[in-house]
Structure formats: structure tokens, C-alpha cells
Amino acid sequence: MKLETMYQEIILDHYRNPHGHGLRDPFDAEVHHVNPTCGDEVTLRVHLDGSGPDAKVVDVSYDAMGCSISQAATSVLNDLVVGRTVGESFDVLAEYQKMVQGRGKVEPDEDVLDDAVAFAGVAAYPARVKCALLGWFAFKDAVAQADDNAPELEEHQ
Structure with missing residues (x-):
């Protein structure tokens, strides 16, 4: 199977069978983001245990409307951050952001x-x-809203 085909299958699988979908309680913060370019939307809730970069991401739940890329990316986000610390989660976000904004010149760290x-x-x-960053930036903003001691993450737009 070609790598590109496998990647398409991963995206479609997360789109059809989203992980973490559905807004849940308890939560510490809820944010709503809209992609003005295409109209994709996500409402995301985050539940943390603790404060600062060592706070544990207990849950990320969301409701999304839009293309397969935005919805699948938010599903993958759920898999990659729940159970990690905020600091670890932001490291993953920084690597992900670098990859999708790298115009194909960034080799992703699998x-x-x-x-x-x-x-x-x-x-x-x-x-x-x-589209690919919508849920991830909603996560970053929800963490910032939930915790005044959350680490800063520079956005490269």
C-alpha cells in the first residue's frame, strides 16, 4: 500500500470514527473556533488535573462541523494529548504545526x-x-483559558 493511500485511510477512519467526539462534563474550559476561510467549526472542551506545564490533560471533548481534515485532525488531537501533560501536548502541537505549515519541506517525526x-x-x-489546525488551536486556547499558568505557544501563521 502506498504511503499516501495509507495516510488518506487514517484521515478517513478518524473522520468516520472520531475519537473524543461529543461534549462531555466535567470540563475546565470551552472554546468555539471557526475557520473564516471555509466555515469549519469546532467547540472544544478541556479538562485538566493540575496547573502549569505539568498539568495532566484528563479529557478533550469536542463537537465539530466541517471537512474531513478538520474533524479528523481534532480526533487525532484527542488521541495524542489525553493522558499527557500540557507541556508534552504543546510539544506535540508545535511539531504538528511545523509539519502542516512547512510547505512540504518539514520531515515529520512519526x-x-x-x-x-x-x-x-x-x-x-x-x-x-x-482546517488541519482548527481543533489544535482550539485546544491551545482552551488550555490557556483553563489555566493561567499554562505554557505559551507561539503561533506561526
């Missing part, structure tokens, strides 16, 4: 990104980059 490497091809389509 050890860090796991299924998120499936979104490497998005970098070739600038209009889709915002």
Missing part, C-alpha cells in the same frame, strides 16, 4: 506525531492548513 503524520500532505495545500 515518533512524536503518530497518526498525525497523515496530515503531512496538507502542507502542499495552503487553503487546507487552517
Whole structure:
């Protein structure tokens, strides 16, 4: 199976069988983000245990409407951050952001990104980059809203 086909299958699987979908209680913060370019939307809740970079991401739940890329990327986000610390989660987000905004020039670190490497091809389509980042930036903003001691993450737009 070609790598590109496998990546498409991962995205479609997360789109059809989303992980973490459905807004759940308890939660510490809820944010709503809209991609003004295409109209994709996500409402995301985060539940943390603790404060600062060592706080544990207990749960990420969301409700999303939009393309397969934005919805699948949020599903993959759930898999990659729940159970990790905020600091570890932001490291994954930084690596993911670098990959999808790298215009195809960034070699993804599969050890860090796991299924998120499936979104490497998005970098070739600038209009889709915002779709791939929608849920991830909602997560970052929800963590910031939930915890005044959350680490800063620089956005490269």
C-alpha cells in the first residue's frame, strides 16, 4: 500500500470514527473556533488535573462541523494529548504545526506525531492548513483559558 493511500485511510477512519467526539462534563474550559476561510467549526472542551506545564490533560471533548481534515485532525488531537501533560501536548502541537505549515519541506517525526503524520500532505495545500489546525488551536486556547499558568505557544501563521 502506498504511503499516501495509507495516510488518506487514517484521515478517513478518524473522520468516520472520531475519537473524543461529543461534549462531555466535567470540563475546565470551552472554546468555539471557526475557520473564516471555509466555515469549519469546532467547540472544544478541556479538562485538566493540575496547573502549569505539568498539568495532566484528563479529557478533550469536542463537537465539530466541517471537512474531513478538520474533524479528523481534532480526533487525532484527542488521541495524542489525553493522558499527557500540557507541556508534552504543546510539544506535540508545535511539531504538528511545523509539519502542516512547512510547505512540504518539514520531515515529520512519526515518533512524536503518530497518526498525525497523515496530515503531512496538507502542507502542499495552503487553503487546507487552517482546517488541519482548527481543533489544535482550539485546544491551545482552551488550555490557556483553563489555566493561567499554562505554557505559551507561539503561533506561526
